[in-house]
Amino acid sequence: MNEILKTIKSRRSVRAYTEQQISQEDLTAILEAATYAPSGMGLQTWHFTAIQNDAVLEELNEKIKGAFAKSDEPRLQERGHSRTYCCYYHAPTLVIVSNEPTQWWASMDCACA
Known part of the structure; x- marks a missing residue:
């Protein structure tokens, strides 16, 4: 089977992490791969x-919980008041993808990355 298709089919969402930090080499490879994602007009403003x-x-996490606690959405309020809730599932590394909101497709660029 094509290795790329095999990788795509074996992808999983993980919500339970160990405390072990990923290597700098792996983090660099992940971030490099993200920069090759498609972007609107090739601007790569992420x-x-x-x-x-x-x-x-x-x-x-505490700041996010504080914002959730003030929300009008009951599910978010519940998370905001929870002692155990962690928006990043206690992963030892968090990568935040952001963008300049100058183009209407900026959020889609982030999603692709």
């Missing part, structure tokens, strides 16, 4: 922010 610092990850 940004990748990799966070591996435990204190920063915890602070980010």
Whole structure:
């Protein structure tokens, strides 16, 4: 079977992580692969922010929970008030994909990356 198709078919969403940090080599390869994603008009205006610092990850999670707690959406409120909720499932590395909102397709570029 074609290796790319085999990889696509074996992809899974993971929501349980170990505390083991990924290697710098693997993180670099992941970020490099993301830069090859298609982008509107080839502008590649995305940004990748990799966070591996435990204190920063915890602070980010608390800020997100605070925003959720203020939401009008009951599901988000529940998560915002939960002691155990973690928006990144306690992964030791979080990559945030963001973009300049100057083009209407910016969010789609992020999704592709």
